Structures are given as structure tokens and as C-alpha cells.
Amino acid sequence: MAERDQEGKSADLLNIINGDHENRAKPVTSSLPMNGGNGIYSYSKNSYYQKQSAGVEREKIIEEIREKLDMKTHSSVSNTIRLADLGCATGQNTFRTIQTILEAMQRKYKSQISQSCPHDSDDQMPEFQVFFNDLESNDFNTLFTSLPQDRQYLAAGVPGSFHGRLFPESSIHFVHTSFSLHWLSKLPEELQNKASPAWNKGRIHYTSAPNEVIEAYACQFAEDMERFLNARAKELVPQGMMVMIMTGIPKGMPYSQIPTGMLYDSISSSLMDMAKEGIIEEGEVDSFNLAFYAASPEEMAGIVEKNGCFGIERMELTNPAAWMKGPVDIPSLVTHVRAAMEGMFSRHFGSQVMDELFGRLTHKLLDISDLINSTCQEKVQLFAVLKRK
């Protein structure tokens, strides 16, 4: 409890800034999950923002299960209900979310049974099996040794990319994925092609970039989502439910006007300052891009409809920082960003310049803290509920 309180005091801002996604930092290409273990920059010690942010959506998930998930039909085939959390990382957030979903399912099951057989409410509760998925390089050892001792489910870990198949056909009843889908499976090649109008010189992201750069990111996101939806369409049972939470953006709003964009612009300019001072090479900045994309509800709906395997039950933007009180605590924010993103930056620029980079970032963000605070209440969290047709 002491730790939680401490986290609360210092956590006044990341969620606002970044819609909470950095803490699930997925690799630029294929092998960089969050900082593992339990150190001061570890993900498991720095995932308070996700916890809070998840809370914003928790009630909605409970409501969707209560109103739309047919537990009786789902449990009629084998008396086993299978859940999957895709992009689970190593922290406590995945266990809290799964517990919420599980309890909502148990309540729904009981209410369905008592309606259909009022004198037989002791009907046997189904067994629950939960699959925790993340990339092969995720720290599953920490995840497994942290599993709740009193869990009411059978647990399994599934290593691999959720852009491909993970589970047998028609075997999963409920998928949850939170703060993961905005990470692209790879970077568009043209970002590094000097001859292309999509060459992303001097930037680490499509924030404040030409339209061609934005378009290249959008195409990759659509392609990734198509693969994701096709894989899940195979794996989910008919009427199986999928909850997707990720960073979003209102349709038409420039990325630079939301807190995450300000963060990325500040990292870009910190790196370019370091290049000008000879600490790193300018070409290193040109060749580094964050594989991160935020979709609008309209864009996501278009992708889902084109795929055709899922019905859209809910698709909306929310303010992930509604729980926040007072202004953003910039140093705490930077610590959270570092827990999530240091691996990517240090692999490219070298670990010796990390203190320098995150130090400069802190100063740049402090300089624009008023601007950040003024945009903190933007709705930059996409909440979607799909159902397998």
C-alpha cells in the first residue's frame, strides 16, 4: 500500500501526456519489450499510469460483459471459458484487468443460470483458462512468478506476435488487448529512403511530419490491423468478444497538438540538439523512427468493416487522464517514459547517452508544461469492443 501511495503522488502526468501507451513499448522491429525485472527503471515498478488508465475503461468492460456476452452458450460446449490478454507485459495491470473480466463473467454466468433455472443456481461454474501473450522477448519469468496465488483460473503464457496466429481455431471466448495495438509490427521502409518524399529526416515519428510520412505510417497500421483481425477471427468462437484499448486521436487533429506528440517532438529536438553538439550523429536521428501509430475511431471502424469478420459493439474516444488531479509531474513522467522506451533508444544511440537524452527531455518538457497541461484533457484513448460474427 505504501508503494501504491508513493506512486500516486508522483504520477500526476504521464497518462495525460501519452495516453499511457509507452509503458507497453513494443519493439521497433521485433525484440524490445519494456524494461524487465524490478529495477528503478523497470516496467513493473513504473506502470502506475496504465493502472489508472485501465481504471477509466474498467466499468465499460464490465458493462459490455453484463449486457452482451452470452456466458451460457459459451460454456455449453466444453465448460471451459478461455481468455487472452494480448501484450500483457510483466506488471500487475494484466492481473487486475483479468480479475475484473473474470468476476464480470462469473456474475453474468450466475445471472443467466438463475434466470433459466431459478431452482438450480448451484449449476457448476465453468473453468477459466487465461492466456497471457507478449513477444518472445518479454520477461515471462517475472510474469509467472508474480501470478496471483489465489487466482481462480488456469494460467498459461503464449510467446509470439499477435499479428500472427497464437491459439487454435475457435478456442477463445474473450480477448483483451490494452496499449499494444498502436505499436506497428515494423517501420515503413520509405521513412529511411532519402529519395522518397516520406524520408523522415530529423524526426523520430510522424508528429510534425509531411503528409507522405503520415500516410506511410497509416498504411502500415492498416496492414498490421488486417493481419491482427484475421488471426483473431480464426481464434475467437462465434460471438466471442474482443476489447481493444489503445492510444487514439480525434479525426483530423494534428498529432503535434496532443501531449504524446509534444513528447515525441521534444525527444526529436533533444536528439537533434545532441547531434549538433557532436554527442551523436545526425544520421542516427534520421534513421531512428518510433513504430507507433494512433488511429481515430473513424479510421479503426473503417479497417474493421473492411475486414468483415467482426461487428462493432462500441468504438469511442475517452480521456485517459480523467482521474488526474493537479498539473503533470514532469520528472515522474520522464521516469515512466524511460521505463518503457529506454531499450529502443539505447539500442540505437548507445546506453551511454541515455542519461543525457532523458535529462534534456525533462528540461524541454518543463519548458512547455503549461501547453501540455492545457491539452491533458483531450480524448486520446480509443476504446473498442468487437464481436466475432
Next chain:
Amino acid sequence: MAERDQEGKSADLLNIINGDHENRAKPVTSSLPMNGGNGIYSYSKNSYYQKQSAGVEREKIIEEIREKLDMKTHSSVSNTIRLADLGCATGQNTFRTIQTILEAMQRKYKSQISQSCPHDSDDQMPEFQVFFNDLESNDFNTLFTSLPQDRQYLAAGVPGSFHGRLFPESSIHFVHTSFSLHWLSKLPEELQNKASPAWNKGRIHYTSAPNEVIEAYACQFAEDMERFLNARAKELVPQGMMVMIMTGIPKGMPYSQIPTGMLYDSISSSLMDMAKEGIIEEGEVDSFNLAFYAASPEEMAGIVEKNGCFGIERMELTNPAAWMKGPVDIPSLVTHVRAAMEGMFSRHFGSQVMDELFGRLTHKLLDISDLINSTCQEKVQLFAVLKRK
């Protein structure tokens, strides 16, 4: 290939000595798997003996699947076949074994389909899902990053003790467990009770011990197996198959007459020598016991029949060292033993005395190498195939 050849040359004896079980060293109580990672004493670098030993049984497994597993019925419900390897550790052996089983199943499926529908041999092969199980403290990160890239199955890791439930009811079609079941879930308490006739003073195992000590071990083994069989009975589908490979012993043979017993006696006397010289305390030796038990086929059959949920398809002893040529290479053997057991010993006696202990052990085993070699061809590997009734 070079590595394999090198291993082959230096590996002339562990399997003979210990029936290959130490390499799956399960914890004395609850938290000590093999040495993780890839270091010189790591399990993944020192599991050649298991590989060879597994080869001795491979053909039998293929034969059992070919003759007794009904793939058509098993795949008729959901078109998914689920396999589990219990006590998988982190090495390559589990992947080789699973590949062998998978290919045998695919052949059997094809032959069944071509018999029933000779003109429809393109019938869709079922999907395979493989669950790799070991204790929570196992190095699943190494396991997951070593998964074969070209595997034809969906993989999952399941952390937890196989003495309890791991999978949903009636969900598994085939269980394989190799060199794990001989590890007890806990040590009988009376071994450390000075007032009990089962007090195991000056020894680390029931080798060369009074009957009361042997009896205490046997009771714990029977209790563990009962829990194991009850859990598997829930999880296996009707007619599901279970292959169990573990260290065994011919009925009535004293443990001290087989190579593993000689190993344990040599460790005991090395430790007692060290106690006499003041390097460790004698009480430390008295309070340390290996939670390891080797059953005879008759004893195992009795436990399975008493449980009542399984039919016995096959129950026999084999010589795990039939592949060996030439005498045992003692230093190589000790390296293998160390890879598997160092964790247990260092937790109890301290890591600073490990070089001393394994150095003394090497000398003692060299002194009795003729005796060891003369008993190398004993049948000390138990091979059992059960089928869920």
C-alpha cells in the same frame, strides 16, 4: 554438429550413473529448477545425456501412437489436438521429443483418414497446441526464445506444479513427462526428526539407509503420484494417452547397487569428509535430503491400479545407457550432475563450497569407476504408457 560431437565424446557416463534424472533436478521443496541461462554449468549446455536417453524411448513412443492413439476420434470434436510436456525444463530435448510425437500423430492421422476415406486423403490436418510445463521458477524466457522457428504447433508455457491442476477439464489428448516424476513434491518430515527411526543422519538420500527411511520416501512418492494421476485424470480426454519416463529400479534391488545410488553415496561421504574437516557442519549434512525416488514397475503399476482412472498400456524397465560405448567419463559426468543439482546444494551448504564438493566427488567416483562401469547396463529407466479410461 561440432558441438554435438564434442558432447558425445565427453558424455560417456552420466546416463549410466543416474538414469538421467538429475538434469531435470526438481526442487527439494519448491523453487529450484536446473541452472538457467547458457553458462558452462547451465542445463541447456549440459543436457546431452537426456537427449541420448530420450532416444532410447523414442521408438517406443512412436509405436504406441501408431498402434493405440485414435487421432480421428480425438480430432473430431474441435479439430485441435493438445499436447503437454510436464517438467519441460529449458533445453532442446523437449522440442525434439515434441517433434517426434507430433510427427507420429500426423502420420497416424493420415493413415486413419486414408483408411476411412481413401479418396479424401487431403482431409484437413488438425491444429496442434503444445503446452510446456515446469515450475514457476523455471527459466521460461530461455525456453520461449529457443522455440523452433519452423514449428508446426501453437506453443504455450504453463507455470506450476504438476501435482496439481494445470489445464482445463478434458482438454488434453497427450501428456509426456520425462525425468521429472521421480522428484518428490516435498521431503517426508520424519527424515529430520531425531526421535524418529526414519531420521536420516549422515546421508543425503535413502540409498544405504534403514528401511524406515526408505518407507518414508515411498509413502511420499505414492502420495505425490496419487495427486498427479488425479489431476491428469481430470485434464485428459477419454482415451487420452500419457507417457511417463523416470528413473526406475528392478523390484527388490537395493538402491546402492545402481549407479545413481553410488553417486549419492559418494556425495554423502564427500560431505561427511568436509564436515569432519570443519568445512561444513555435520548437522548440515543431517538436515539435507534429496527429494528423489525411483520406483519399480510393480510399485508404479500398484499405484496406477489403486487410482483407477487409467489403464496400463505398457510398463517396463529399460537400460538408458544402451547407446553408450566405452567406459564412463567421470569428469564429464560430474559437470552434468553439477548443472542439474548445484542449486540445491549451494542453497543449503553455500556457494563457496561447491568447487570443493564437486572436486571431491570427482575423486571418489574415479576411485569406484570400475564398479560404476560394471553396473552401467542395469535397467534403471522406467517407461510407462497409460490411457485415460
